[in-house]
Amino acid sequence: MTIRHHPDFASLMCCAAGSQPDAFAAVIASHLSVCADCRAEVSRMQEIGVALFDALAPADVDAAAPVIAMRAGEAEMGSAVDESVTATAREAPAGDVPLPLVSVLGARLDDLPWRWSAPGIWTHPVPLSENAGGELLMIKVGPGKEMPAHGHDGQELTIILRGAYTDTIGRFGVGDVADLDSDTEHTPVACATEGCICLVARDGKLRFKGPVARLLQPLIGL
Ligand SMILES: [Zn+2]
Known part of the structure; x- marks a missing residue:
């Protein structure tokens, strides 16, 4: 599979922050399940978000709000990304539905x-x-x-x-x-x-x- 068109940077950033509406997150997760480049990019964004969060002084609560959101989303979307990676590593079911959606739609x-x-x-x-x-x-x-x-x-x-x-x-x-x-x-x-x-x-x-x-x-x- 040769992928030529990837999600915009902003869409990957929303994915990393866990701030995407479910419908959009489903499409991004489907793409991440087949695109190692974007998986790496989202992981990198999440690492930056966590590092920024850890570096913040306690008084910077307002300024940190977006990063807090990113940190909060990390557990949720991070696990989704991890699941995509894990799912990709597993033997794929005999089908063509994206792996993150197989449990909902069948294979x-x-x-x-x-x-x-x-x-x-x-x-x-x-x-x-x-x-x-x-x-x-x-x-x-x-x-x-x-x-x-x-x-x-x-x-x-x-x-x-x-x-x-x-x-x-x-x-x-x-x-x-x-x-x-x-x-x-x-x-x-x-x-x-x-x-x-x-x-x-x-x-x-x-x-x-x-x-x-x-x-x-x-x-x-x-
Ligand atoms: Zn991609």
Whole structure:
């Protein structure tokens, strides 16, 4: 697996600090399970956070607030990262669901209860706990199919799990992450032979550009 697109520095920093909404943490954990470079980067950030925390004088409570958050998140996300590393080291189950999600989704993407959303597009919402932040969705796009042109009301974090897609930013293959903010508008086109299955976290609705797509949006669940 050759990974060309990694999460933004800010997203990795949020991961290291344990301050990410659950949906985004799931995508980052999925990427960390296959990307040694980002695992090393997150570990390094956590070490820096802990060192800063330990160096602080007791009086610097207000200034230390972000670091306290980082330290508090360390146990939680640190264990998540450790689990990813451990899981990677273990023999992988015979499947293609990211290891951090296997306990929730099972091991095989083909076994998910896909719901038809539009011609050539199927979705499966990933259940999150009641107070979890963000929305997590599996999307399957048929070979050569095009997603309607859209922008985002918030951040959108996507990892490719099978096949690939191409947009104006480039080609995204298995393990790659597209870390998009509300300024980005794109029209992803799935790989002509394999199509594309991806895991998408977002904290805002998509903004479709075409009038037909906008009318259909409530019906197709995107
Ligand atoms: Zn990476």
